[in-house]
Amino acid sequence: MKTFLKTVAVLALMTLLSIPAFAGEDLENTLYLDLKDGRVTIELRPDLAPNHVARIKELTRMKFYDGLVFHRVIDGFMAQTGDPTGTGRSGSGKNLKAEFSDAPFLRGTLGMARSQSPDSADSQFFICFANAPHLNGQYTVWGEVTSGMEFVDNIKRGEGRGGMVRNPDKIIRMQVAADAE
Template sequence: MHIIKKNFFILLLSFFSCSKSGHKVEIISRPNGEEINIEKLKTDIGGLSTASATVKTVHGDIVFRFYTKAAPRTVARIMQLIQSKFYDGLLINRAIPNFIIQTGDPTGTGTGGSGFKLKAEFNELQHIKGTMGMARGTNKDSADSQFYISLTTLPHLDGKNTIFGQVVDGLDILHKLSKGDRIISITLNFQDFSAN
């Protein structure tokens, strides 16, 4: 138990780092150990980072980019989970036509998670086809590891869930995914990670 607590503490230290001003800065590390400040990644005019990730499925690949400035803590956590291979092999635990597909539950029941709750980062972004947001319960700060991808415009979800990403390639794959399909892997495309 002592080792688990120690490892969890080390994980939290590597996930959150404090700057000299005391403001929390979200940091992840490249495979070579180089640290990356999430909030300093380059973004386009719409707020999407140049940094991307690829979701491999049995139906093909889906590439998405991150809203690093709108949801920095959430993006850092998702990146950390991707790096730890948390999502590899997980099932699509929810697939509702013309609504969403959802994954990120290691139990496959729709009730599981990584055990680390995230503070909500609701923002002004809107749910369009391919928007990626955090699934949560009735408590606004209950998001964990489960995320969804919208299959259409969903204005009734705007401002109620943390939007952290947008699919930029593979939108056609979304409609092929069904409940029970397996995520082969999600990988960060580090060649796209450059700072301002």
């Protein structure tokens, strides 16, 4: 009984201190995306897109994404961010070679935005609100939401076909979990 109570006490303390309860959780490949309504946890997929994951983590550690807006948000499809100008026409200045895979675009999947050129992904990414099979094999999958999708669902939607947003919601902060404060 003493061992059980000690275990419960340790787990309770770990929860209060936001320490992962399971040693198997990969903090280096987990992102925390803080939005106006709460925290979204994202599992990175270096097994699918090692170069994209490395670049997302690099930009995250530079605080590149902090304060950026969700400039393009289409109801029933996706929310896009990662452009420092908020127009959808810019990025960090470094294009990445495509890392397409067989991983499907499902609700909560994170993919890299790009132009017509497959090797034009930079810093912009999107989170799917719903399954988007028409994207399969056409865009790089680099992560998936594991908790907090309800906060993604609350991102302000855009207008018209293009989904451009007036007075858009922002990323408050994005962190690699291993670095989280």
